Amino acid sequence: MTELIVEPPDFVRERALLEKTWGKNRGLLGWLSETGHKPIGLRYIVTAFCFFALGGIEAALMRLQLSRPNNHFLNPDLYNQLFTVHGSTMMFLFAVPVMLGMAIYFVPLMVGTRNVPFPKLNAYGYFVYLAGGLFLYVMFFLGAGPDAGWFSYVPLSGPAFDPGKRADTWAQMITFTEFSALIVAVEIVVCAFKQRAPGMSLNRIPLFVWSMIMVSFMIMFAMPAVMLDSTYLLFDRTFSMHFFNRAEGGDPIFYQHMFWFFGHPEVYIIFIPGLGFISSIVTAFTQRKIFGYVAMVSTLVITAFMGFSVWVHHMFATGIPQLGSSFFTAASLMIVIPTGVQIFCWTATLWSGRLRIATPLLYVFGFFVVFIVGGLTGVMLGSVPIDWQVHDTFFVVAHLHYVLIGGAVFPLFGALHFWFPKWTGRMYSEALGQLSFWFLLIGFNVTFFPMHLLGLYGMPRRVYTYDAGTGWSPMNALASMSAMLIALSILTMLMNFARYRQRGPLAGPNPWNADTLDWAVASPPPSYNFLHIPVVAGLHAVWDAAPDQAYVTGIRFDKREVLVTKTLDAEPDHKHELPGHSLAPFLLAVTTTIGLIGSIFFGWWFTVGMVLSGVVLIYWSWPRREEVREQLLAEEAR
């Protein structure tokens, strides 16, 4: 099918035409009707970081409260709300959405296409996420912040012990955020399986994209569990149902099963994208092919599957049968194997490559240190006797922050530095980047390592204060002081980015000489991504490209046309026109919000929301007259 043509000298006219077809509209309405994957991906990332900042402020307030014994800076009620909102924000409004934003931004670029398969749905997913986050914070500032912990266990969060709307706020926020996560998951799976550039067969998909595919599958089967669980909670609270009411045949433990059937995969949903970032960074900063590609992909798949079989290790203290405990202990310990294989593959890659020590790679090293400590305490917690001993103490707080900050935030910050030139077209300051890394590494360890010991000394989690006689004061003071270093690290990073976003030296398309297709386009990428859909010649698309590497012609520039390829070997299959900008996603998000928020006050608001959404959906899907005419002409012409 490959043929030779005489290449025109430049493509000024073509580029202008593509920009006209794919470019953004101006003004507020233009912003609300945007459907491009890059603007939406960036919105996810920026919004998630705003929530990260809010969650960080909540953490700082809590550390201030715990910095000395018998402190009365915060009252117990506010403290309860703070740790609940902090946990919920970091898990549901920061960690997952920021990873999904990275996926939405980079997966279409890395597989070599122009946009995600369902652009309007994608825009809708963002607005729903935004609405859910704002809803939580509005309720929090109105004094109705949820206060039963980020997993909101019944019966504490049930109708008997949590009157008012606090638990409802939490439960409905879940619905919003999981909705958006499910939408992104579908986008990623379909994009990665159907829209890859010709030549990118399954065994040439970059590890970043593989990690996002596995995360998407995990989302599709884990998120429904928490949506259903929080819906049961809402039903118990709003409609007097009895899912978790022991007196009427319900079961509170069932809440925990459903929650952790989601909750443990959630940890992997947050951490597997980090593996993708690390593979990208390690490949670029060693300038060598990744060691053990097949092993890496298969361990990703194994981790994703095994992530579903370990949830009960969060519930060892609930008195589940011994046999069950043993099974889940074994499964929990086994999941170390695939993660270990990955760490050894990266080590082998680093060992045999030419290292370029820069901020992104430093963050990868930081990940190794912090995450391995978190993994080791995870193995400890996976065994029942230790778990019983330290359950609900600060040991668990230390463990989960080591795993999540080590497994997700370190790689993420590395990725932010790595892709900063791609987003802005400018280089960040290496000195400031390294400074922020060392602040974070030291600040994080000095803040959270003492918490292991505090836990072993018996300090329970979620207490708003403690007595001086407990002996917990020095380490708490240390942790609180060192938390300032973490804040300093984030501020340094933000300053670095803000300052060098417009003033940094020009980066060019590929400053790191990295291997994936996102580096084959200009920085920042144009709205249409690729002038020509590329043809991929190997696993490392940029490195393996021949000097006259083939590309695809015959995709129209005056329509939003993309190439759909075959799932296994990515041979060209057919052309597909994507929808353009539209206000419908925003309107649908508004009607969804009306329905979901209204229904925690009065059930019939759900019906109102559904009817309104139905009307918007008709507007959403009804084709415009000129579109139909054009298609009709096209079909008659054939």
Place this chain on the structure above:
Amino acid sequence: MTQRVIDVSALEEETADSRAVLWWGNLSMMAIEGAIFAMLIATYLYLRVVNLDWPPSTVPRPDLLWPSINLGILLLTFAPALILDRAALRDNAPLCRLALAACVVAGAAFLVIQFRVLANLGFKWSDHAYGSVVWTCVGYHMLHVLSATAETALLFVYALVRPILKKQRLDFRCTAVYWYFVILMWLPFYFIVFIEPHLTRKGY
């Protein structure tokens, strides 16, 4: 200077079969909803295990007549859904319209009867955990029939006033597949809500 290219201008524009991205989107949505259905059934089974008295002794044995008629209606909907699927593939517009109309009528009939069935269950969602899970299962499935019916109705109206092109034929086929899904998903619910209480009754 010469350049190697792969020219795709001759490739088909859009497709109405399983190669389309919408087809894959539809499958993904059904996978997600299938997971929710599975978890609803898991809820029922879990609560059944932890309760000694299940269904609660106050719950009458379910009347089988109307639920079974309704099951029959839903199973019969397979026919117009299949016809819609095939007719869309063969570009037979009149048959598509007919099949769409038949699906709407069948879906509406099912919903009306299902309301009656719910009203005659003999217990409410707020009576006990059994009531909660049964009402949620039936309600959740009705929501699916409602959305399938509404979507089919919209496509029917569209098919009356506008030409049926390839994109619409793909929509029809995805809707037909969604009907298969909605029909199949009712079978386990029908079994646990109406049959199972007749077969075994813990606590008797």
